[in-house]
Amino acid sequence: xxxxxxxxxxxxxxxAFAICFSRGGYEVTxxxxxxxxxxxxxxxxxxxxxxLEQNGLLNGRTTDDVMSRMIPVxxxxxxxxxxxxxxxxxPEVLELKRELFATLDKIAPKDAVLAxxxxxxxxxxxxxxxxxxxxxxxxxxxxxxxxxxxxxLVPAPWTDPEVTQKTRERLEAMGMSPITLHxxxxxxxxxxxxxxxxxxxxxxxxxxxxxxxDVDKAMSEGISQRWSFIGPLEVGDLNxxxxxxxxxxxxxxxxxxxAMEQRDLVPxxxxxxxxxxxxxxxxxxxxxxxARQQWRDRRLMALAVHKKWANENIK
Numbered sequence: 001x002x003x004x005x006x007x008x009x010x011x012x013x014x015x016a017f018a019i020c021f022s023r024g025g026y027e028v029t030x031x032x033x034x035x036x037x038x039x040x041x042x043x044x045x046x047x048x049x050x051x052l053e054q055n056g057l058l059n060g061r062t063t064d065d066v067m068s069r070m071i072p073v074x075x076x077x078x079x080x081x082x083x084x085x086x087x088x089x090x091p092e093v094l095e096l097k098r099e100l101f102a103t104l105d106k107i108a109p110k111d112a113v114l115a116x117x118x119x120x121x122x123x124x125x126x127x128x129x130x131x132x133x134x135x136x137x138x139x140x141x142x143x144x145x146x147x148x149x150x151x152x153l154v155p156a157p158w159t160d161p162e163v164t165q166k167t168r169e170r171l172e173a174m175g176m177s178p179i180t181l182h183x184x185x186x187x188x189x190x191x192x193x194x195x196x197x198x199x200x201x202x203x204x205x206x207x208x209x210x211x212x213x214d215v216d217k218a219m220s221e222g223i224s225q226r227w228s229f230i231g232p233l234e235v236g237d238l239n240x241x242x243x244x245x246x247x248x249x250x251x252x253x254x255x256x257x258x259a260m261e262q263r264d265l266v267p268x269x270x271x272x273x274x275x276x277x278x279x280x281x282x283x284x285x286x287x288x289x290x291a292r293q294q295w296r297d298r299r300l301m302a303l304a305v306h307k308k309w310a311n312e313n314i315k
Contacts, residue, residue, distance in 0.1 A: 002027040002069060006079040006108075008100065009089030010038040010072070012143065013117050015045050017087050019146045022069045023049075023058055024174030030072045031079035038072035045070065048297070052146060055301040059175055080108040085170070087139065088116045097126040105132045113167055115139040119191060122184040123156035134160040139167065139178075142190050147300040149177040152188045202266045205276060212279040229307065 005021040007014045010032040018028045018041070030038040046067055053063045073079050080086055086108050090096050097116060104114050114136045116123065127136040138154035145151065151171055155164045164180060171178045181188060187195060201215045210218070226235050233244065240247035266272070284292045 004029060004081075004083045006083040006086045007031065007089060008076060008079060008086060008104070009117075010041040011089060013141060014087070014089035015041050015048075016144045016146055017089065017117070017141065018070060019045055019049060019052070019066070020174060020176065021085075021087075022066045023052070023061060023146065024176075026085075027069045027071065029079040029083070030070065031074075031076050042067070042070060042072060048144075048146070051294075051298060051301060055298075055305050057147065057301055057304060076103065077107055080104065080112065083108060083112050085113045085115065085167070088114070092119055092121060094121055094125055097121060101126050101130060101136065105130045105136075111135075113137070113163055115167070117141060120187045122186065123154060123159065124184060127156055127158075133158050135163050137164060137167065138188070139171070140188055140190070144297055144300070145176070147297065147304045149175065149304075150190070151176050151178040152190060153178050153180045154184060154188055155181075156184065196262070199265065200262060202268060202272065202276075203262065206266050206272050212276045213283065228303065229310070 003026055005026045005028050007018050007028060007030045010018075010030045014030065014032070018030055022028045030041055032038045032041075046063065049058070049063045049066050052058050053061075053066075058066060086104055088097070088100055088104065090100055097118065101114060101116070108114060110132065112135070114127075114132065116126075116136075116138050117140060118138050119140060123136055123138050127133040130136065133156065136156060137159050138152065140152040140154065142148045142150050153164055153168055153171075155161070168178045168180060179189065185192070197219075201212075204210050204215060205212055223235075230238070236247040236251075237244035240250065
């Protein structure tokens, strides 16, 4: 019998995590406080899972097999019964997470990992008073995690290192790519990469340097091509004949000067926000927004397939 994982919250992230765990062979219960949301998640997930199967991204499983392990339930108690891992996917509201984790710590099996999908609130902010705080941690995805497999594991100072390590091993066995943070930091790693890029995108548009469309093109057809298989530090290492130290010595001054120009924040509001939003709606009207999300996901699937092939065949 498959081991059980519980999803607390069945929105976009809860559904995506459910796919990841069921693809990994786990039975997944789905709970949501809004009546009917967990049940409605099933057909939404089936469409995505079918796309994953078509691209060979179900770890050799079938759509019917993966979907057969998805179980919508009516209460949190039902969801966590017998679970070895509980994944909370509630809104980014500190008091809500405190209330949820206080409840989960009381009703979940004592050996179950209690994980949050929090994007920026660190574990210590909502678990300090819990009896079972040693089993609490962040497992933060990048959307959608069933194709962008990086997961950030962020333990609190009191999280048992064995819990963190076992969670990492469990996720790796599912085909995910977890990284472990050695200390808590606001926004973790992914958002701390993404935040300055977004801020600079707003700044360049606000300065009249470039259009919103060309900002995205500079990333999608430019530096992200390298970043899809190597990171920014290795880009530097490979861009200098004698390695990273030479790169740093050659470009540190330029990057410091740019950083000085980037110190003032640009508000994400007012006419600038209206202009960027209008630009998007002219390109992708809201009635085409869901189709564009599916377009994104299918290209991410194709990229995942290519990366797997490249890792096996390109030396």
